Amino acid sequence: MNAAIPSVWLHIGAGSFHRAHQAWYLHRLLQQGDNRWEIALSNIRDDAVPLLNTLAAQNGEYTLETVTPEGERQYEKITSIKTLVPWDEELKGLIKQGADPRTKVIAFTVTESGYYLDTDHKLDVQQPDIKADLNGEARTIYGALTRVLQARRVASGDPVTLLNCDNLRHNGERFRQGFLTFLKLRNEPTLLTWVEQNTTSPNTMVDRITPRPTSDIAPRVLAATGFEDQAPVMAEAFIQWVIEDDFAAGRPALENVGVELVDSVLPWEEAKIRILNASHSCIAWAGTLVGQDYIHQSTQTHEIKEMAWEYVTQDVIPSLMPSPLDLEAYRDVVLARFANPYIRDTNQRVAADGLSKIPGFITPTLMETFQRGAIPRATALLPALFFLFLQRWHTQDLPYAYQDGALDAEARHEMLSHSDALARFAADASLFGPLATRADFAALLERSVASLQSWAEHPQPVNE
Known part of the structure; x- marks a missing residue:
């Protein structure tokens, strides 16, 4: 050769x-x-x-x-x-x-x-x-x-x-x-x-x-x-x-x-982006909010793993069916990989670039779940977590520097300084596309943030 x-x-x-x-x-x-x-x-x-x-x-x-x-x-x-x-x-x-x-x-x-x-x-x-x-x-x-x-x-x-x-x-x-x-x-x-x-x-x-x-x-x-x-x-x-x-x-x-x-990468691509990448971000944002440093710690935290599992099970898998892949098995393999304690992948690394990940990884599932006539309650927790994460960034209360190639820091700080910051966030078409004009989506996001707020204010025990 x-x-x-x-x-x-x-x-x-x-x-x-x-x-x-x-x-x-x-x-x-x-x-x-x-x-x-x-x-x-x-x-x-x-x-x-x-x-x-x-x-x-x-x-x-x-x-x-x-x-x-x-x-x-x-x-x-x-x-x-x-x-x-x-x-x-x-x-x-x-x-x-x-x-x-x-x-x-x-x-x-x-x-x-x-x-x-x-x-x-x-x-x-x-x-x-x-x-x-x-x-x-x-x-x-x-x-x-x-x-x-x-x-x-x-x-x-x-x-x-x-x-x-x-x-x-x-x-x-x-x-x-x-x-x-x-x-x-x-x-x-x-x-x-x-x-x-x-x-x-x-x-x-x-x-x-x-x-x-x-x-x-x-x-x-x-x-x-x-x-x-x-x-x-x-x-x-x-x-x-x-x-x-x-x-x-x-x-x-x-x-x-x-x-x-x-010939077409589509089934693998959709499964990976929605199940792995979006869940990864969910876990990183949630883990950061409760004071954890590493992805494996956060994945091993029951409430956080449950958020990711429910997101995939309730909303993503129905959106991707029919599929040549065993999506439930893929979900379980992904979560097992995230729980690997020897990788020591940081929440900081995975939490980055959320302003691109929301529209790329998460909004399609929100839209398709609504289109099926269902309410994407499990998926809505992901942008809700990111909103709470951004609030911490706004008040300089994150434990690390947040990196985001799409971040206009001045404009984002200005948005978050308003009393109706969550409504402005929900109405951001760069994040949510057509959903940004829907009152039912804004209301769902408001309920999701409210359901997470008290939980996110309490540090979680970590496993090394």
Whole structure:
């Protein structure tokens, strides 16, 4: 299976998740003797420069520690990242790598909020970063890819796959719609036509819980492997990747390492986003409100687990039926994964980006439950938890800094300062779409917040 010149999988987004997920799969191919593909890792912003420098000093190699719910740890040196693209303000290194004809796939993980979509899943042109990129900057995936693909079109014109690896419903389609809209607004007709004709954007579903690395990982890696790793990463043992098989310029033999290549990713995507991602956020917001630090602690708290279980059982499963998946079994596996005490995933990490998660993960279930003629009582608890969470943020009473790419702090503080803040929250179309004008939804949300308030004011015992 040797090839003289490997193809390049260029990845934008040098976070832990890529190194625990996509890089692991390509590493497994190398372990099988298939060295036809390698990764070039890059970033749009300068926040990953220390990591990229550290990885460059280790020849791109690092250790992945995985842990099962029973506490069994395994260590594997990941070797699939062969190029660390140095960051510079003009993104010259990224542009050069993206224009290289060896690069056949450009993949990215920029978080849900990094696509700047409104509740209709259209590009939100009012966002400051989008405005800046429409004026020629490259703060976002759209501005960066405009520069990369412009150079590629001129250099070789070779087709390339643009692969979204974020937790975004219909992620390939919605990224592509946002990108084509961006190119139209940038008045780039030649590039727009080239992108339409020479790129594909398959939908994908990715899954592996990957907490932010903590200082205790490196000593375990050293003790277990003898490698003094300066950039280890840790994840749960579970992993899944489902991709629509629509690549413009070839792909790695991912089916040989457990990736599911399908015609439509929709059933897996909907189950994962609504059952796993939304429940994860529910648990993180609830756990934070009652003074807990970690996801496993909160999942092991009866009232919090019950909220997540009821949300899935009462509202999500009826919304997703019929499904080729055993949704009840999936629910139970997800909650067991969240309860893994060895992951030590923080409520802070999972609670982030709520302003994108509400419309992306939760509002569809609210709407579909109403459409069935039912009342989404269980689902309404999730935005109610987030409202109480935002109130704590507003009064500077959160135990950590809240991170949200869609947060306009000044406007949100102003909203929360009013006596009718909950009514304004319920009427926010960017969060709730058509439900924002419905009196029955506002009343349901008010009842949900009232039912949670006294509970949320009492700290809960934690299990370490």
